[in-house]
Amino acid sequence: LLEKGGNVIISSLHWTAYGLTAKSLSADAKLIKTRLESNWEVNVEDLKRLFDTKTKLRILNNPNNPTSKVVNQKVMGGMVDVASERGIRILSDEVYADLSFVKTKSLLEYEGEHIVVNSFSKTFAMSGWRIGYIIADKALTDKIIKPNQITFTNVPVFIQEAALKALELRDHIIKTMRKKYRKRTDPACKILSDTKLKFTKFDGLNSKVFTFNLLDKVELGLKTIAEAFK
Ligand SMILES: Cc1ncc(COP(=O)(O)O)c(C=O)c1O
Numbered sequence: 214l215l216e217k218g219g220n221v222i223i224s225s226l227h228w229t230a231y232g233l234t235a236k237s238l239s240a241d242a243k244l245i246k247t248r249l250e251s252n253w254e255v256n257v258e259d260l261k262r263l264f265d266t267k268t269k270l271r272i273l274n275n276p277n278n279p280t281s282k283v284v285n286q287k288v289m290g291g292m293v294d295v296a297s298e299r300g301i302r303i304l305s306d307e308v309y310a311d312l313s314f315v316k317t318k319s320l321l322e323y324e325g326e327h328i329v330v331n332s333f334s335k336t337f338a339m340s341g342w343r344i345g346y347i348i349a350d351k352a353l354t355d356k357i358i359k360p361n362q363i364t365f366t367n368v369p370v371f372i373q374e375a376a377l378k379a380l381e382l383r384d385h386i387i388k389t390m391r392k393k394y395r396k397r398t399d400p401a402c403k404i405l406s407d408t409k410l411k412f413t414k415f416d417g418l419n420s421k422v423f424t425f426n427l428l429d430k431v432e433l434g435l436k437t438i439a440e441a442f443k
Pocket residue numbers: 228274277278306308331332333334340344345
């Protein structure tokens with residue numbers, strides 16, 4: 214999908230792997246910036262201006278890591294139109310969709326030859342198991358399988374079985390996980406509300422993780438931060 218001299222358009226803030234992957238293929242990453250002040254929403258007019266003749270792919274992460282933003286459905290429709298009108302495919306990374314607190318619409322619900330990426334790492338907390346999947350047309354999946362066969366070779370059978378079990382219990386697991394995360398994010402939001410820090414309420418899971426990781430790094434608890442900014 215990408216080639217030397219081509220470019221890929223990525224909503225930013227973004228998961229750094231997208232830009233690094235583009236770079237490893239000698240493609241340029243063009244960032245469409247989103248801001249906390251605009252609730253991390255993409256401006257479709259700005260997006261249009263970023264596309265050029267060398268654009269090969271648009272990457273979307275919904276809900277987004279690290280902002281947790283779930284794309285508004287009107288904006289999503291606009292973004293799909295912009296890409297379709299130019300014959301550009303969208304790769305939608307939906308690894309956080311199941312854990313979202315608000316309704317998310319998969320790119321699969323839109324017309325077009327899109328690519329959807331998903332993982333067992335987030336919904337089922339199986340990050341060490343290294344299993345995920347991609348939904349795309351056969352021509353593309355055939356191409357993906359070729360390098361996979363000589364690199365990953367295969368997903369071990371016991372991991373496939375664990376993944377199958379996770380899918381069988383999917384509804385129950387999603388309900389339990391969301392409840393647990395909600396129990397943690399509500400007090401986090403409340404503590405942050407008492408500070409001068411600007412933040413948006415969590416749509417999906419990841420800004421919670423982002424906040425806690427950040428706090429871990431500076432070795433301060435949320436309460437200490439709250440005290441510092443009072
Ligand atoms: C947005 C996003 N996509 C994909 C992944 C990759 O997940 P994994 O390689 O564990 O399936 C991550 C991991 O943090 C992520 O944040």
